[in-house]
Amino acid sequence: MIFKFFFIFFLIILVIKISESVDSTVNVHLIKSRTELAYSFKESLSFKTISFDDESNKIDYDEFLKFHNFLQNKFPIIHRVLKRTVINKYSLLFEWTGSDKTLKPLLLNSHYDVVPVTESEWTFNPWGEIRNDNIYGRGSIDNKVIVMATMESIEAILANNYTQPIRTIYLCFGHDEELGGLNGHRMIARHFRENLVRAEAIFDEGCPFLASNFVPGFHDIIAGVGVFEKGYLFYKLTSKVNSFTHSAIPPKESAIGILSKALAKIESNPFAPIENIEKKNQLLQLFNGETIKSNPFLDAMTKTTTALSMIHAGTKPNIIPTTASAWVSHRIINGNSIEYVKSRILDLINDTRITMEIEGFLEPSPISSPFTTAYQILKQTIYQQFGGYNVKVVPTQLMANTDTRHYWDITDNIYRFMPIVGNFMDFVSIHGSNEKISIDDYIKTIHFYKKLILNFQPFSNSSNSNYINKNLKINDYCPNSIYSK
Structure with missing residues (x-):
């Protein structure tokens, strides 16, 4: 009880300090009209910065360089004031140097590559079109x-005229996130390590x-801030048999049959939910157990998931293949590990005629605390931006993977969010x-990042060192959270 009292007291002091460091007197106006902003964004979508993951399609890096030139033309002040560094030919790093070198920098991370499109499936131009007050396009x-x-x-x-922040800010734009970020954000993170840069926080x-x-x-908007990510394990299963291949004389067990039995075992034996996962993922605390089980989105947050994603066997109807292969994808929840998932699957299959070939893996990410100053300022900004709505800001788990995987040793404070309210169809359209x-x-969204930057710190050449409305409150302390222990 004494520890909990002092912990709550610490949170109250933190909120007061954040409120004291910000004020509502700064008023930064956007310098472009609504129409100019919309058409500028539409133009950004016209560059086909596509990351292809198959060898049959060659990446057109000229489009990436054209996008660089586009940014230079659209944002002349940034390119005059901030230091731009091109990392590994195509990724971009902008440094907005702060006046206090003792403060750790803030990193605003993103990527500008996109996944391919099937143009016949689009009603609108996938490379930028404005229709009915919407901006359509891959990457929107x-x-x-x-x-x-x-x-x-x-x-x-x-x-x-807010030309120099107190704290240095970096804009980090990767060019190959859709391929894992190995040539983009991984190289930006290496640049930081080589220059001994340790960040206060990363927003991605x-x-x-x-x-x-x-x-x-x-009925409330749920503003989930990803404080950790699932890991993953991708592998190929292959069954082989030595038998006559003509369909007129079929074997007792075929490669397809053997593999099918293994896949049936995998699919019919899902992983169990992690006990007390809601203490790590507070979004789940908003719902009862029945709601979670009945909702695929919520249910996937409780466990390691399994997806049978591809299968290949045979070349002709009258020829029995001697090999059959299938690909399986697991998203691994914090509390499980790659080795545990691999061992459990092999135990389920229990057939030496089937081999497993690992094609990709990543352990679940570390968990970032929602009680840092950076998280609390982010939370305040969300309330400020969406103050006219009922909104719940909660630390949660991201089921997909981001380029933050390359920054785990750059900072302990990594927060993943998209300050856009989306419905089910918006989610379906991503990569669709x-x-x-x-x-x-x-x-x-522009206003949100403007507020976030101004809220995070004062500017050395401004008499207005404060920005957030002091009446905003941080009131989502959750006594059942793992972070309160």
Whole structure:
């Protein structure tokens, strides 16, 4: 009880300190009209910065360099004031040098590469079209929206004569996140290590905020901030038999049959939910057990998941293949490990005629605390931006993977979010067809990053050292959280 009292007392002091360090007197206006901002963003989507993951399609890096030139033309003040470094030919790093070198920098991370499109599945131009107050195009959510919104916000801040922050800020734009970031953010992180840079916090892409009734019956907006990510394990299973291959004389057991039995065992024996996972993932505390079990999105947050994703066998109807292969994907929850998942699957299969070939793996990420100053300022900014709505800000788990995997040793404080309210169809459009953002939501995203940057720190050349409304409160302390122990 005494520890809990002092812990709550510490949180109250932290909130007071944050409120004292910010004020509502700073008023930074955007320097472009609504129409200019919309059409500039549409133009950014016209560059086909596609990351292909198959060898049959060659990546057109000229498009990436054209996007660099586009940014240089659209944001002249940034390119004059900030230091730009090109990392590994195509990734970009902008350094906004602060006046206090003793403070650890803030990293605003994103990526500008996109996944391929099947144009026949799109109703609108996948490379940028404005229709019915929406901006359509690949990357409008994932992830040019953060690149452009952060650039527009900083260009506006600079134009309003806030030219030097106290704390250094880096904009880190990777060019191959959709391929794992090995040549992009991994190299940016290496650059930081070589220069002995240790960050105060990293803000990167995450899940869009869940709109009202995204989970049926829950009417508040859920602003989930990813404080950790699932890991993954991808592998190929192959069965082989030595038998006559003509279909007129079939064997008692075929390669396809053997593999099918193994896949049936895997699919019919899902991983069990992790006990007390809601203490790590506070989003789950908003719902009862029945709601979680009945909702695929929520249920996937409780356990390691299994997906049978590809299968290959045979070449002709009358020839029995001697080999059959299938690919399986697991998203590994914090509390399980790669070795545990691998061992459990092999025990389930229990057949020496089947081999497993690992093709990709990543352990679950470390968990970042939601009680740091950086998280609390982010939380305040969300309340400030979405103050007209009922919104729940909760630390949660990201089920996908981001480039933050390359920064685990750069900072303990990594927060993943997308300051856009999305419904189910918005989620489906990411990596799907007709990806879009409304013009209003895009402009709100620019305002969000403007507020976040100003809220995070004062500016050395400004008499207004404060920004957040002092009436905003941090009131989501959860006594059942793992972080309160």
